[in-house]
Amino acid sequence: MTTTRTVAEEVRNLLDYLLDAEIAAYTNTVSENGTRVSWHATDPGLPFLVSRGDPTLQDYRRWAQAGAYSALLFDGALLQITYDVDGGELAGHRLAYVPCPYRLDENLVRHEPILDVIDLHIATEPTSMVLHSAIRFDFDPGSAAPGHPAAHMTINSAHCRIACAAPLHIGRFTDFVFRHFYPDLWKAHLPFFERSAARDAGPRTLTEDDRRTPHMYWS
Template sequence: MAPSSDSKWIVNDLRNIRDFFVGAGIAIDANDVYDGERGRLTWAPSPGAGSLFQFGVHTTLEDYQYWCLDRQYSLMLLDGSLLQVSYFFTDGQVYSHRLAYIPFPLAGDRTFASAYEVTEFVSNMHPEPSDVALQAVVRFDYDPSNARPGHAASHLTINRSSCRIEVRTWVALPTFIQLVFREFYPELWQAHDFLRGLGTAALLDQQPTFGAYDAPADPHVNWRPAVA
């Protein structure tokens, strides 16, 4: 089954981003897979990704160790941070997604040469309290089938699992990547035209999908529609 419609754009976007990140040394490991028969783009192996907050309502060092050692990510960045990209499609259209930026949990300007180096470091780390960086995971979820009061179809989760800030609609991959690098990696953002020039035709067709439970007047995440 060949990718089509939304799936075609998103699969191609991830392949282009992956190839550029690895070639430019921004990513030190890539772990994405497109399963056209099941209509999903996710990471591999995926024996059950589990909850974002695997051991509680807040992200912990143990959470990061689990994601890192079990390769629960699509891309590992050179500082050890992780990007999780998972889209599910029905008839080529986005049915649900999970997009997460997981910062490396320790303070300091570290860079790693390989995923093996990161896993060795993570397996043996016993940090002092002053070494821990309190950086929240940033996660965008889209799942209309589970929309209910206080749980918008598309939402942003930060700091704790109960936080669900409504988002305009499902998030295209270039939008997510640009947000992460513009806000958290300003030096890389300025250094690479590729990041600033990311775009996709899928953005042109995105319409707001505010659910029946949450009004557009409520605080929410929005953006300017793309212009053809």
């Protein structure tokens, strides 16, 4: 049985590890609000999404300003972790890795207000942005339809929805992020990342239509 309490505890354990290992520069308190597990934003008055389009520099800046993240990593990248639980089952998730649009100095990220660091780069290096794409894993069975798999990965474009075998457990999500985007850190902390990387958060969701096109599958 899945509960908000058990999911929240798993997220807290992850964030505590990332902070203690100095992989994360900042983490936010885990929020349990009804059926949702997410984060406590430092400025909840700022809108999370202005549009449904592709993430922009201003989206990243607003998320950093509002504290709209679970963790801010040592390089300024954001982890946004949200799970929905209903009736003892996972009802949805939004798991996003948002790279920082600039290459930030690690010491500045750790010791200066993150918004000041970002604005410094925007002002002095406006054309030196890093063209890394955000990546997001969504589970939204209520919206499942042809072209919109229940579990999917979005990368590079809001219209990109690559079917996934199942909803992602937090351990599998973080293992994926660090395995592919921070391989040296992943190797250095391999026992931690491997511990829960083999778990799924729910049953397999691939349809026959999903199987006919390129999709993400794991055993």
